Amino acid sequence: MEFRKNIETLLNNFLETREDLFLIDLKISAADDVTVILDGDNGVTLQDCLDASRAIEFNADRDEHDFSLQVMSSGLSEPLASPRQFKKNIGREIEVMLQDSTTIEGELDKVDDEKITLILRYRKPKDIGKGKVDVEEGKEILYSEIKKALVVVKF
Known part of the structure; x- marks a missing residue:
């Protein structure tokens, strides 16, 4: 549970710097595969996904908790959620x-x-x-x- 809170905090800190982006979903599997789905008022670019990934990756302690991370934009096949x-x-x-x-x-x-x-x-x-x-x-x-x-x- 502490790992999830840490990821949520890092992600929320990033989103506070980018008010045009918002979180659609955050999934963490039992094998610690982290999937972040973002959307934006003007869409989501590859650079936006890279920035979010770096905000998590560079600030999470890999020695404490090993995980894989995938950040993506909400696609047309994803249901509208908010x-x-x-x-x-x-x-x-x-x-x-x-x-x-x-x-x-x-x-x-x-x-x-x-x-x-x-x-x-x-x-x-x-x-x-x-x-x-x-x-x-x-x-x-x-x-x-x-x-x-x-x-x-x-x-």
Whole structure:
């Protein structure tokens, strides 16, 4: 437990110097393999990962505790986990799986500390007559309702 606290302290000290970066996940395996996943308001560069790695590596006592370290950026395959991550993806299409396993896809429009708002675009039959009409509506989703949210990659 002391080893984890030491790594957390070193990482938090680094993040205090870089307010544009934030921690997504810190994993420490039973074999002391340390994995740090970072994200940033403007993305994460290779240099950002190197700087974080050095902040931990150069300040941890290897004689006291031997470990391996991997620092990486949160990729597109990683779920969005914090309001800060949602904010940086405003305007992008995201797919949200709710706690009841239903899935909603839409454009991320607004983000606050309690919920997100998606713009849903679809076609539905006209109320009167034949044919369909385009519909655009906002849908608010509380973070507590979200099981997983991913950015949709379109080519």
